[in-house]
Amino acid sequence: MGKDKIRRFAAVKEFPNFFEPVIKEPSSLGGNWNKHFKNDNPIVLELGCGKGEYSVGLAQHFPGKNFIACDIKGARMFIGAEQALEQDLDNVAFLRTKIDFITDYFSSGEVDEIWLTFSDPQPKKPNKRLSSKIFMDRYREILKPGGIIHMKTDSDLLFEFTEELIKEENYDLIELTWDLYGDLPENIDPITRDIFHIKTHYEKLFTAKGAVIKYCKFRIS
């Protein structure tokens, strides 16, 4: 790890909006997120958040929702966690964990929505994809009935895989587009337009190279 990564990784552990198992026992988090946020507002997760600017952007737009950005890379999450503190955004938190253990940190039905943003396509390890059936079954344990999953990606492989799974498992598909920005209707309401235009770090990199962004929204229960 480079010097700056080590500094950021150490610094983020001191932030009041940052959680990881060695700081807080999982059992003290699940079912208690609304105590941390001091309200009963809906909880939205971003899984594989990287730097977490997407959650910070959503938190600015939706003060009535609580956002928890999750990833295993603490030094990356420092960026978003620091932005949130600088902006006094108290409706966004950061949880460092492998998503494989996500059910340890939330109680049944505690989560309203999940965002999968530019998840690793994992070409050779389909079961490690964050939109695989194994992960969907984990998400079902923590989502409210009717809870929503959103996915944004540049990857044809991952999007096709997810679209197939939605069909095979008969999930309730709400929206799907293979060209999010090309398909956005001109008269779309301003809030929705803003949400789609909040870009993650990877999204900015990929769109600069001309990648077409795909999006889908569905329910698994």
Ligand SMILES: C[S@@+](CC[C@H](N)C(=O)[O-])C[C@H]1O[C@@H](n2cnc3c(N)ncnc32)[C@H](O)[C@@H]1O
């Ligand atoms: C391609 S990056 C995308 C980051 C961010 N969402 C963005 O769009 O800028 C994928 C991220 O997912 C995280 N990730 C992948 N699999 C994970 C897992 N099983 N548990 C935790 N994080 C994971 C990686 O650490 C990485 O930060």
